[in-house]
Amino acid sequence: MEYVFSALHFLVLPQTLIFCLFGTLAGLILGAIPGLSGGMAIIICLPLTFGMDPNLAIAVLMSIYIGGISGGYIGSILLGIPGTTNSIATVYDGYEFTKQGRPAKALSVAATANFFGTAPSLIVAMFLSQVIARWAVKLGPAAYFSLCLFAIVLVISLSKEDIAKGMIAMALGLLPTLIGISPISSTKRFTYGIIHLQGGFSLACVMIGLFAGTTILIEYAKGDRVNGSFADVKIEGFCLKLKDIGHSIVNIIRSFIIGLFVGFLPGMGGTISNVTAYSIAKNTAKHPEEFGKGNLDGVWAPEVANNASIGGAVIPMIALGIPGDATTALLLSAMTIQGLTVGPLLFTTQTSFVYLIFIAGIFAAAICFLSQIFGMKLFPSIFKIPYHFLYPAILVCSFMGAYVSNYSYVEMGFALIFILVGIFMRYFDIPSSPFILSFVLGPMLEKNFRNAVSYALNGYKVFYTDRTAFVLLFITFSIILYSVLRDLFTRKRKLKVDTQNK
Amino acid sequence: MTKDRVLAGISLCLGILMFVLTFFTVDPTIRIEGDPGPQFFPYVCASIFILFGIILAMRKSPEEIEKKPFLTKIQWIKLFSLLGVLGIYILLIAFAGFCIGTCILLFVVSSMFAYGKNVSIYKRGIYSILVTVVMYLLFRVALKVYLRVC
Numbered sequence: 001m002e003y004v005f006s007a008l009h010f011l012v013l014p015q016t017l018i019f020c021l022f023g024t025l026a027g028l029i030l031g032a033i034p035g036l037s038g039g040m041a042i043i044i045c046l047p048l049t050f051g052m053d054p055n056l057a058i059a060v061l062m063s064i065y066i067g068g069i070s071g072g073y074i075g076s077i078l079l080g081i082p083g084t085t086n087s088i089a090t091v092y093d094g095y096e097f098t099k100q101g102r103p104a105k106a107l108s109v110a111a112t113a114n115f116f117g118t119a120p121s122l123i124v125a126m127f128l129s130q131v132i133a134r135w136a137v138k139l140g141p142a143a144y145f146s147l148c149l150f151a152i153v154l155v156i157s158l159s160k161e162d163i164a165k166g167m168i169a170m171a172l173g174l175l176p177t178l179i180g181i182s183p184i185s186s187t188k189r190f191t192y193g194i195i196h197l198q199g200g201f202s203l204a205c206v207m208i209g210l211f212a213g214t215t216i217l218i219e220y221a222k223g224d225r226v227n228g229s230f231a232d233v234k235i236e237g238f239c240l241k242l243k244d245i246g247h248s249i250v251n252i253i254r255s256f257i258i259g260l261f262v263g264f265l266p267g268m269g270g271t272i273s274n275v276t277a278y279s280i281a282k283n284t285a286k287h288p289e290e291f292g293k294g295n296l297d298g299v300w301a302p303e304v305a306n307n308a309s310i311g312g313a314v315i316p317m318i319a320l321g322i323p324g325d326a327t328t329a330l331l332l333s334a335m336t337i338q339g340l341t342v343g344p345l346l347f348t349t350q351t352s353f354v355y356l357i358f359i360a361g362i363f364a365a366a367i368c369f370l371s372q373i374f375g376m377k378l379f380p381s382i383f384k385i386p387y388h389f390l391y392p393a394i395l396v397c398s399f400m401g402a403y404v405s406n407y408s409y410v411e412m413g414f415a416l417i418f419i420l421v422g423i424f425m426r427y428f429d430i431p432s433s434p435f436i437l438s439f440v441l442g443p444m445l446e447k448n449f450r451n452a453v454s455y456a457l458n459g460y461k462v463f464y465t466d467r468t469a470f471v472l473l474f475i476t477f478s479i480i481l482y483s484v485l486r487d488l489f490t491r492k493r494k495l496k497v498d499t500q501n502k
Numbered sequence: 503m504t505k506d507r508v509l510a511g512i513s514l515c516l517g518i519l520m521f522v523l524t525f526f527t528v529d530p531t532i533r534i535e536g537d538p539g540p541q542f543f544p545y546v547c548a549s550i551f552i553l554f555g556i557i558l559a560m561r562k563s564p565e566e567i568e569k570k571p572f573l574t575k576i577q578w579i580k581l582f583s584l585l586g587v588l589g590i591y592i593l594l595i596a597f598a599g600f601c602i603g604t605c606i607l608l609f610v611v612s613s614m615f616a617y618g619k620n621v622s623i624y625k626r627g628i629y630s631i632l633v634t635v636v637m638y639l640l641f642r643v644a645l646k647v648y649l650r651v652c
Contacts, residue, residue: 163554164561168509168551168558174547174550178544178547182543184533184534184537185532185533185534185540187529187540188529189524189528189540189544190527190528217584218573220580220581221573221581386616388612388615388616388619388621391615392607392608392633393608396607399592400641400647404641404645407647412592416588416589419588427505428505428508429505430509445543446543449538449542449543450538450542453537488561491561
């Protein structure tokens with residue numbers, strides 16, 4: 001309990017409150033605008049936190065994270081265009097309310113759903129993470145390597161059908177981690193005398209190039225943007241009644257459990273949980289025909305689920321040092337940059353910091369909720385921000401962030417190179433989640449693999465004799481084999497159908 | 503030739519290049535007994551590129567339906583022109599300083615985004631100066647990041 005009070009004491013300091021408020025608002029606004037996301041807000045703000053106190057840095061980043069996930073519903077309800085993939089299913093019923101001239105109801109439900117999803121999920125995560133961390137501490141380097149590899153392959157197999165492109169994405173993500181000084185032996189690899197390559201590539205320049213830069217350049221090239229005139233709706237303000245919660249309590253609890261479980265699985269998170277929760281809510285409803293026509297349950301389900309997945313995603317991040325999705329990968333890297341050793345020992349070595357993460361998240365959820373209640377009338381204004389002013393500012397912020405990561409203009413050049421990589425990946429439909437996980441986990445993968453083999457008396461056979469490692473590797477390679485065969489048979493069937501149709 | 507085949511070719515070339523570069527340029531010296539060495543993971547990465555490049559090349563895809571191209575020719579030109587502007591920005595702030603470089607970039611990029619819309623040159627100018635000042639205060643004063651002003 002002392003850690004909880006210590007975290008609360010830090011969070012109520014005026015400086016922390018102001019930073020958390022700005023972080024939440026930045027996440028909310030960027031999460032609301034289609035094409036941008038809360039993840040982009042983290043990417044842009046990450047380098048700005050390098051000079052901050054670690055506690056303040058993580059409090060701000062958690063605020064942005066939660067604001068970003070929460071903000072996605074605003075575009076879904078007001079424009080029919082989700083701000084982030086976490087709010088896809090919210091469009092189906094949420095936008096109907098706007099068409100019927102009652103957006104405030106849907107917005108009020110979504111704002112409350114966000115809080116109901118986030119705060120309890122972080123409380124559950126606080127307790128579950130300890131349990132998992134106690135188990136994870138007993139893992140040796142062989143098992144840890146296998147766990148990291150399993151997480152990456154799970155992301156590939158669950159996120160996209162195309163296993164080949166997923167594995168190529170994984171290799172592309174590993175590639176930048178191989179440049180620089182190798183772990184264990186400190187050998188220089190692929191630096192060719194270029195001093196700027198010796199430290200490898202910073203996470204900031206990779207993420208800024210791959211996501212922020214690529215997104216904005218493609219948006220500019222395509223030129224199709226949300227028309228601000230849609231945002232002329234009038235919103236009366238927060239208008240939720242207790243009976244609205246009472247009618248949907250079963251749906252809320254069920255969607256919470258779905259979100260928590262799905263968020264725990266690497267690579268799934270809010271994108272899958274909101275759609276899953278909506279489908280289940282519709283299929284189990286007494287009147288499923290009412291879904292898609294302005295049913296409050298159709299707003300409760302996806303929004304509770306996508307925010308509950310925050311707690312689910314934080315569990316492996318804290319307990320295992322393995323990110324659950326792209327955004328937690330950024331949070332994890334932020335912790336590493338602040339000098340923390342992530343992994344199961346984080347609970348024992350930095351207990352106060354771990355509790356700060358959870359309490360900061362709950363705190364941010366409360367700030368987010370209050371901001372949404374009082375600021376609801378201003379939501380349409382978010383979409384009136386002219387893109388010709390917003391995007392250049394984001395570009396400057398991003399590139400300065402790349403500069404700040406190593407105080408070098410060369411980092412900005414690297415960010416430019418990764419913009420090209422990002423465009424290459426988008427052009428060839430190569431998924432980005434395996435890339436991010438491989439980039440973040442790559443050094444850990446190599447270090448644990450080499451440690452496992454060099455520490456063990458039986459060398460490579462340690463991956464067979466260590467039961468946990470063996471089981472995880474067996475499952476991993478089975479997933480790869482199954483995915484390759486499934487892909488092969490699906491294509492053969494499609495070809496047969498095409499031939500028959502001709 | 504489909505996109506998948508092109509990607510397969512690139513993946514294969516990348517894998518082979520990695521193999522060659524690892525073999526010739528990475529010092530294989532092992533300092534700890536039993537350690538697989540610093541060449542191991544580059545070889546693993548190269549193998550993944552080659553293996554899945556071959557799988558991608560060999561699998562038969564259904565005929566690609568006439569899909570909208572990723573970007574049209576004009577869109578590609580726009581994309582690379584903005585990329586070029588960003589490249590020039592890096593050189594500008596390295597040689598001319600943060601304030602001049604950022605102000606010019608903001609004006610040029612906002613003009614590029616606003617092309618075809620009636621946004622006055624004064625608005626863009628004021629926006630560029632204002633945002634430059636805000637960014638300078640944020641980085642230099644609030645975050646104490648050293649920036650060459652001019």
